[in-house]
Amino acid sequence: MLKLFDRNNNVAILIAGIFSIIIGLGVARFAFTGLIPAMLDDYLSIKFVGILASLNFAGYLSGSIFSIFIKDINIKVYLYRFGIILAILTTFVLAYSHDNTLWSISRVLAGFAGAMCLIVGTAIVMQKLTIKSKTKAMGIHFSGIGFSILTTDLIATFVMSLGNTWRDSWSVLAIFAIILSFYSMYILSFDKEVKQKAVKTKFDFSIFTPFVIILIMAYFAEGVGFVVQASFLPDIINNLPGLEGYGSITWTLVGVAGIPSCIIWMFLAHRFGSSNIIIIALLLQAVGILIPVFSTNMYLNLLSGVLYGGTFIGLVALFMNLGGQLSKGNPVVLMGAMTSSYGIGQVIAPLYSVYFIEKYGNYDYSLILTAVIVVGGAVLLLMAKKFEPKDID
Structure with a gap:
């Protein structure tokens, strides 16, 4: 059990990587799809849904391209943490804001956050793993995308099944992301600054x-x-x-x-x-x-x-x-x-x-x-x- 809190333990690294995907893609992106029917009933129009989806992927695209050119692993750790925090904050916006402009901005930022959590987070996972066959390990890591859809959908559905609103689901999902973030940010970091050759x-x-x-x-x-x-x-x-x-x-x-x-x-x-x-x-x-x-x-x-x-x-x-x-x-x-x-x-x-x-x-x-x-x-x-x-x- 203690090994799961060891930053250099391969199992802990893979779990933290999956948690990162759940936060950055599950909470900040895919949960939106699952909640669309409920949000269409009393807030969103299908046109606005399409615009928000497009804005979210524009944010993800910008983050993806940006992350490709970041070489320093120490900077990646800071960007990864920034992405985790941004994913959580933009989720709270959906829970408490009624302003369409704020929603639009939050979806762009959530897309950028998703890129930091997935692409930058994956780079950190790759750097930290000491498994010989990293290809097989990355297959396990990317299974987190499926877990991100499944877990966030089950949580959102459960919250609404208790008679709560879709806004309550966003609140619970944001809190869930906070809980996972402590572990993932702790494990996906380094005990000391990593020196790299340019x-x-x-x-x-x-x-x-x-x-x-x-x-x-x-x-x-x-x-x-x-x-x-x-x-x-x-x-x-x-x-x-x-x-x-x-x-x-x-x-x-x-x-x-x-x-x-x-x-x-x-x-x-x-x-x-x-x-x-x-x-x-x-x-x-x-x-x-x-x-x-x-x-x-x-x-x-x-x-x-x-x-x-x-x-x-x-x-x-x-x-x-x-x-x-x-x-x-x-x-x-x-x-x-x-x-x-x-x-x-x-x-x-x-x-x-x-x-x-x-x-x-x-x-x-x-x-x-x-x-x-x-x-x-x-x-x-x-x-x-x-x-x-x-x-x-």
């Missing part, structure tokens, strides 16, 4: 081969595929005839499916090749996106949640892993380009979704366009395989 890397643009350019385009498609369901899934399901109230269950299944997904997809990629598995995962995601368009069957729509949760986390890991292999030891430029492409997709998708929802009164056209873009990414990658280097997994 490593200078040149911007080698020769890495942008035809295959890499298409990979970046495919990652844009996945950014689009990720964000529509991440923003609206419970409301999508609740609006289907006969499935009112099933949105919450579907969102819970997203979290459950997401927990083991990264480990499974990375194992398959190692065995069958990353690009092959990315194509399969993209096509499965597209199927899940289209299910609510063509069916009101309860089980099929629950499956759509499983397919979403089972693919989006794994796809991020698959793309990043493949990008790392293609970066020729200089990942900054390529990771920046991939992250930007993914982030642009995240920012655009909620906006066109809102346009279609307001114009047609349902999610169908938004989901169809999203699925077409995701399939397009898979087709591009399939066509690009003839350019793929032979020396990668």
